[in-house]
Amino acid sequence: MSSLSLTLYHIYALIIKELLATLKDPKSRVILIVPVLVQGLLFGYTATYNLEHVPYAVVDEDHSHESAEFLSHLDGTGIFERVATLSSPQQISQVIDNQQAMLVLTIPSDFSKNLHAGKTAPVQTITDGRNPSTAGLAAGYVSSIATAYNQKRSGQQSLVEIRSRIWYNPNNITRHMFLPSLIPMLALTQVLILAGLSVARERENGTFDQLLVTPLTPLEILIGKAVPPILIGLVQASLMLCLVLFWFKIHLVGSLAVLYLTISIFLVSCVGLGLSISAVAKNMQQVMVYCFLFLLPMILLSGLATPIRNMPPVLQYITYINPMRFAIEAIRRIYLEGAGLSTVAPAYIPMLALAAVTLPLAAWLFRHKLS
Known part of the structure; x- marks a missing residue:
């Protein structure tokens, strides 16, 4: 067999091996099919500016x-x-x-x-x-x-x-609605990925087992893993806020303190979801795939670009489990309308409820998978 034929044979064998390894894994098969279906359906139903109601x-x-x-x-x-x-x-x-x-x-x-x-x-x-x-x-x-x-x-x-x-937007400028909404969206992207990678990276490097034998309790480990992504998310939200305020000159009508309280509660719910993903994923590659699987539906179902009332009734009900929907609604009301804490407080309930579920779930998954 010539050198070229041997090289082609090696490449062919490697391709077959990678295909078999991917297709024989049930999780990989789901990842190959489900995101395409979910995102295709969501784009088809939600990404529309036609008013039907x-x-x-x-x-x-x-x-x-x-x-x-x-x-x-x-x-x-x-x-x-x-x-x-x-x-x-x-x-x-x-x-x-x-x-x-x-x-x-x-x-x-x-x-x-x-x-x-x-x-x-x-x-x-x-x-x-x-x-x-x-x-x-x-x-x-x-x-x-x-x-x-x-x-x-x-x-x-x-x-x-x-x-x-x-x-609330007398000149009908789209930027006044869209840019404040980017504050939670960019924070969500950063926090979800950072929280997701935090445990998966240590597990892949073999250092998470060492962390578990320290005197730290699971709750302390969970808090230690949750706080850094939240702080980074707040810094990123602050940078976006400065850009909106000072570069694009979009005036904040409401309270800065209420705005930051809303962002903080939203980030807590996001970090709980990210840590749950990290506990389920076996490696960093899976974390990235899972984060992408969650991010796009959360953005599409948030009302960021298209109104929720335009979506089919089934998808409108699904948006109630999406913390980004409530964060965007609250931030728009604070930023453009000047809504106070008593007005936007009901939007905190779904976000806190998600955090109350995902953070204990992440702690349980850590103990369960490593016990």
């Missing part, structure tokens, strides 16, 4: 046949769903703040009078600028419905006029 509220000060007719055009689209009929403009802030309504329509008391006189009849729309992409789309839908209503009524296009206002 717009919950809205209305302040009808006219209470006329014309105003009811105009609102029926919205309700008849199948996209707009009236979730509240308000009696005064003072109630608008409540339905916008708690995200009950994406859009509020205000019909003035002279709406029908202006229509009958052939004058312009303004209708005000107030949208939630904390998500400017959907706010702009919703306002655009209302404008197109108003145009169709004008043409049906008189063939004119200037009777009903939509005048839009955007709360």
